[in-house]
Amino acid sequence: MTGNTALNQDFLLRTQSALAVQRKICAQPEETVEHVLGDILAVSRDTGFGREHGLARVRSRQEWQHAVPIRSYNELAPYVDRQLSGERRVLTSDDPYAFLRTSGSTGRAKLVPTTDHWRRAYRGPALYAQWGLYFEQIGTEQLTGDEVLDLSWEPGPPRHRLHGFPVYSITERPVSDDPEDWNPPWRSESWFTRDPEASSMTGLLYAKLLRLADHDLRLIVSVNPSKIVLLAETLKENGERLVRDLHDGRGIDAAGDPALAGRLAEAFDRAGGEPLLTDLWPGLSLLVCWNSASAALYRPWLSRLAPGVATLPFSTTGTEGIVTLPMDDHPSAGPLAVDQGHFEFVPWQDLDDGSPLPADSPTLGYDELEPGTDYRLVMSQANGLYRYDVGDVYRVVGAVGAVPRLEFLGRAGFQSSFTGEKLTESDVHTAVIQILGSEPAGHPHFSGIPVWGTPPHYLVAIEWADPYDRLDVQDTARRIDATLQEVNVEYADKRRSGRLRPLQILPLEPGAFHTIAERRFRQGTAGAQIKHHWLQKDSAFLDILRELGLVRACPTGM
Known part of the structure; x- marks a missing residue:
């Protein structure tokens, strides 16, 4: 990222432009909502799925609901299996080039098709807009290469294949050469690319601390707050080692820096030998990670590990697609990303045990939601997951322009309840x-x-x-x-x-x-x-x- 000011500035301007577009969409979403549904129909009509469901005749939201039943992933999986077997044009006219694997934290891992069109038209623009907000919040007018520690993505070559298709997680996807995709200027930096020899998360994070110790870091971005906590724990437990390695030049492909090592040794001594992130990077001003549902329980840790540092939410996103994008300084919720998919909602009650929704469940549009009310999400994405019963629950906590602001509450049925206690x-x-x-x-x-x-x-x-x-x-x-x-x-x-x-x-x-x-x-x-x-x-x-x-x-x- 260092050494190419023009590239860095072009990237920064692109994030600012994407953020401005997203804010305009929030102010007047109607045209965008219609465009997204039209695009989903365009990529699905001339497919096996489209012919089975008569999508050539579908034009409106109501016709879409009548033609396509709500389905769980298990019900959509046979279509995914047909794609994996090599059948063409099953769910989308743009065939998948890879499959994204979910973490499997709530059950069996899912495989989500990813296409060039979905990547270019949806994921790429969303990530630029999201980062535009973070740069705006730290007041960055130019990028020098010292500001960012990106923990949200661990790029590397695909480690698994299935029927010839690359399979990887959304946070381990390879770096793309597509100019329309998300291409941050730090994508080739040594601190960012995953070391194939790293055998532990702690080792991976220590290498980042070592390589970024001389940076004027202002922004740390992660998906899960646990990774920021582990970064801070790694620093606290390896402060003396870090000083020694910087002094001697070990692990940084450069000569030692005794002056930097001395400054950090003094700062770590003042911290009683248990340095915080702000002892290493005094200019740190923003942490980004999920801040809702169970992730909100990390807030006390984050405030102790980086005192005085503001926090903002990462987009509410899963392997299947992006649901909300942060647009302002709200600490935990963002407006529905109506340009990312066609979204429907089913009112949620806490007696819901997480069972699949009935295929014909009545749904509401984004413009029919009530403040303070909780809803289960039904999502259609241009990657082929149509009227997908995601199983996630959101609460309406306000609005941004004409778009509801949603806070993720967790999975439907996320309580433990042997006898009706509904423990969370x-x-x-x-x-x-x-x-x-x-x-x-x-x-x-x-x-x-x-x-x-x-x-x-x-x-x-x-x-x-x-x-x-x-x-x-x-x-x-x-x-x-x-x-x-x-x-x-x-x-x-x-x-x-x-x-x-x-x-x-x-x-x-x-x-x-x-x-x-x-x-x-x-x-x-x-x-x-x-x-x-x-x-x-x-x-x-x-x-x-x-x-x-x-x-x-x-x-x-x-």
Whole structure:
């Protein structure tokens, strides 16, 4: 990125232009909404799917709804399988060149077709607009190459193929030479490209710290906040090593920099040997990551790891497509990205267990949503996922122009509910933090696990080390259980009636959750897709803990 001012300025101007276009769309979305539906029809009519559903006769939103049923991914998968087998023009007239693999955090991994048209007309412009906001927020008038640490993408060559097609995650996709795609000027920088020899996420992040230590960094962009937390933990645990390597020139393909090493040594000493991100980069002014649903629980960590640094949300995006794009300084929600797909909504009730929507469910358009109301999303994208029951729930929290501002709440059925208690990640997080506090660990170090039985109960698996060793485990479990009853009245009712047994604590070895994350990384999951869950969906997580030997021998009081 350094050394080519003209290229950098062209890129910056392009992001500013894309942001301006997005804001105009929010002010007057009607024409864009019609254009997107027309484009989806154009790419789907002359296909196997189009002929099966009579799309040659479809012109309006109402006709689209009558012609195409709402489907889950499992119901769309046979069409994807036909594409994988080599059949042409199955879902789109522009055949896929690769398939994007989801993280599989909520079930079996999905394969999402990606086409040249979808990449150029949808994904590329959205990413330029999103970054335009971030540059605007840090007041950047020119790019020198020192401002950005991009953790949202780990480019590299495809590591897997299926029936001849490249298969990779959205955050590990290769760098594209397409000028219409997202092509940031740092795409070839050594700190950005993934080191194929990196065997751990910590090693990958340390290499970035080392190569960017001399930069005047102002902006860190990630998808998951957990990656920023791990970056900060890596710095705190490797401060002395960083100073030594900078002094000697190890790992940076350059001569040592004793002056920089000396300055950082002084700054790290002032921090008591536990440097924060702002000790390494004093000019840091903005962190970007998901800030809603369970990701919002990271906010206390981020404020401690980078005190005084503002946060903005990354786009609400999945492998299947982008749903919201941040347009202003709202901390957690953005307007619906009506230029990214054709979106429909079904009112959501908290009794919804996440089962697939009926194929003929009545839906609402973006202009029919009510503030303060929650909805399940049905999405149609030009990549071939038509009237796809995404399973995600959004709340309307205002508007940007004529477009609703949506905040992601989580998956439909994202509560754990043996007997109607509807326990959430936030409930578990609140109860544990109230009793144990958040200071002892600089990373997520506990998770709730539902355990079936007669009656069932919940375990809270906690990395158990100093200062917890001074606590009585059974008494701590009773206190967390009592707090959880205060937080969730339905849980309290089920506990009083005996339909749920008392909560228990499962002590884990220190660093257990990091060990599990690194294991997933070694197994091929992209670092940006590795998420921490404060509440597991079932007790299968126990098997992993035991398999890896992460359960501690019972401490005193157990």
